Amino acid sequence: MKYELQPTLPPPASTIGAIGWMRKHLFNGPYNSIATLVLGYLLIGWLTPVIQWVFIDADWFGDSREACTSGGACWVFIGARLNQFLYGFYPSEEYWRLNLAFIMLLVAIVWLVMPQTPKKGLMAIFLLVIYPVIAFFLLYGNSFGLVQVETHLWGGMSLTLVLAVVGIVASLPLGILLALGRQSEMPIVRSVCVIFIEIWRGVPLITVLFMASVMLPLFFPEEMSFDKLLRALIGITLFQSAYMAEVIRGGLQAIPSGQYEAADALGLGYWQKMILIIMPQALKLMIPGIVNTFIALFKDTSLVLIIGLFDILAIGQAANQDPKWIGYSSESYLFVALMFWIFCFSMSRYSMHLEKKLHTGHSNRA
Incomplete structure (x- = not known):
């Protein structure tokens, strides 16, 4: 008797595609189904007027508030002030x-x-x-x-990027040194690093910026003038490096002791062991924490307004006081929020890509 293998049947249509995803995640039980319907109804009820105001009824083109007549969002305001949002008071010819x-x-x-x-x-x-x-x-x-x-003319999104990029690049190596120092076997080095980290972590950034602006010049000779932007950069870097040190210390502690012992067995010195064996593994584990710290730093740059630097949020607040555009602060804050979200979301997504690429996670879920 001769047997023939039958072709494999395709999976049921209800288990694949959009329908399958909805059945698995949104309607996989009576309670989830009810919650999905209720939340969907509330979300649609809230989103419909928002979309109507932001896109459908919005005014997009013009050069004055007279162009905003539809009752929706007046994006003409953002267009008229776009250069200021991006460049601050930087000379237009430059x-x-x-x-x-x-x-x-x-x-x-x-x-x-x-x-x-x-x-x-x-x-x-x-x-x-x-x-x-x-x-x-x-x-x-x-x-x-x-x-x-002069740096007092810098502002807008360009100033925000300068503060964030310099703070990120400078705080990472300093945080690594502080984390290594906190784990050092030398009591003086360890004590100095612990004191530094705990002091800076225990003080709000707004206080650090005030101190950097007012007190930092007192530690230098009178003939040496410190630019206000440079003071802010130093304060942000020192503040962020303390948080970065704790993130890195957590990654170092996650490395099994066998890795340290194997490096010692190979006869590697302290710095060889850290650079070649320990730190590459620890940095992979620390990607989520490091990127989370970077995102927090990017958003904290808006605090420089208190020392007279006009980042994109400060520019938006100043634009809201213009008598020609009174009443359009919602558009200003939405635009600023969108700019922050674009950069923060990009960093978050790239960190997830990097985690997946380096196999740092313990789950295959995206």
Whole structure:
């Protein structure tokens, strides 16, 4: 008797695709089904007028408030103030310098992120060593024929990015050194690092900015003048490095003791052990915590308003006081929130991609 294998039947239509996903996640029981329907009804009831106001009834084109007649959002206000939101009070004829600096940064980051690009090591050296010098001369000027632009004219999204990028890049290596120092077997080094971390973690950032603005110049000679932006950068870096140190210390403690013992058995010195064995493993485990700290830093840059620096949120608040545009603060805050969300969400998604790529998680769920 001859048997023939029958072709495999396709899965039921109700278990795959959009219908299958809904049955599995939204309607997989009576309680979940009721909750889905109730929440869906409330969400639709809330979203419908919001979408109507933001998109359908909105005014998009014009150059004055007379163009806003539909009763929806007046995005004409954002268009009229867009340069100020992006560049602050930077001279308009010098915008190309800001654009060039940030385009170079974007190209370098994309170069490092893309998997197939060559010479990543050289690009990393350029980004960490050469690019900051180029960016400083482009933004500040007073050299190579460029007009000097004082830092009190910097503002908007460009100032927010300067504060965030410098704070992120400077706080990470300092946080690593503090974390290693806190775990050091030398009592003096360990005590200094513990005191530094606990003091900075116990003080609000707003206080740190006040102290950096008012008291930092007192520790230097009278003839040495410290720029207000530089004071803010120093305060933000020191404050954030304390939080970064604790994140890194958690990653170091997650490494099994066998890794340390194996490195010692190979005869590696302390720095060789940390650089070649321990730190690469710890940094992979710390990706979520590090990125979470970066996102918090990015949002905390809005506090520099209290020392007279106008980031994008401060520019929005100043624009709301313009008599020509009174009454359109909702559009201003929505635009600022959107800008913050774009950058924070991008960092979050890239960290998830990096986790998946380096297999740092213990779950296969996205």
